[in-house]
Amino acid sequence: MAIESDLDLMLRVRDGDAASFEVLLRRYRLPLVGYFRRMVRDQAMAEDLAQEVFLRVYKSRERYQPDARFTTWLYRIATNLALNAIRDRRDEVSGSADEDGEGGATLERFVDPCPTVEQRLVQRDRERLIRESVEALPDNQRAAVILHKYQEVDYRQIAGILSISESAVKSLLFRAYETLRVRLEPLLRDGQI
């Protein structure tokens, strides 16, 4: 059975087909929750925002115009929600940066070979450093990196999502990746990848 395109599904949702909406929900539930989880960190908030995206897609189904890719439209809604949530919660997020209860982790901690420490803890520390490095990026760079690296969205599409030019997207990504390379340099050196 051929996989139906997002566009066909959305056009059928527009015509009132509830089953097509279910297919879209199953197709994008994981990417959207993952996207929001990386953007806002908090799991409950990520799910609330993902739910809001699906609800907005459903509410605006009658006005849907297939003039852009479905994922561009979907991630544009998601990105706007995420950036608003980040702005709203910026103080709160910065105040509770150490939700794992291990604040003040230094880069030396990650380069220090410690064969006796459980691999899960090391991995958790590495993951936290990556997360904090991405979260420290400016909002637009952060959204561009997450869309490009984790959601595997093409930079041309990111331009549509962020409503900026393709060259501006490339510029954002160059700066973001270079910043990350510098911040995560200890992880790049230790060879434990």
Add this chain to the structure above:
Amino acid sequence: MKCIETERLIGYASRLIDESAAVEVRRHLEQCSRCREVVDQHQRLGAVLDEWKAAEPTPGFDARVRQAVDAHEAQQRSRGLWSWDWMRSLALASLGVMIVAGVAWFVRHHHGASHYSQVAARQPQQASPAPTSGRTANAQTPPVAAAVNLTPAPCLPKLDSLTPMSSDEKVAQAMEDYDLAANFDLLSEIPKGEPRVAN
């Protein structure tokens, strides 16, 4: 040998440049260890970033989305009864009824008032009909109504109000109007009393 700018190297490592540009960078990397190191670092960065795993939705997520959609549908259905379209139609219909009623009231009132003044002006003549009256029999006020001095209802149209006045009637009406004007002059000459003095 001149090194390639960092942006292009990052673009190559991150697949942000097209294939023709990538071929050129690849050719350069075969000869330049410095640029190769930059590309290697960014490729390693890509692998390190992959360590940040995505979180999965909790089990109740789909149900909550369906619930939100159902709630929205229910809200839309209940709002349908009192939608803006419905209310706009009601408002327009009400406005139409008010306009029609207003026009009807105006026509009726205006027509009745002119009829009343016309009939009132003729009443003295009807009480003592002048021998020169040229009115036709069917246009006269019924003798019973004249005898008991009945005043016709101003709002009810009468056939005689639609009948054009003869020249005699016009003269009689002009005389009535003259008497009224003369009385008005008399009334206006009545002294109005001493002017008030302010305290």
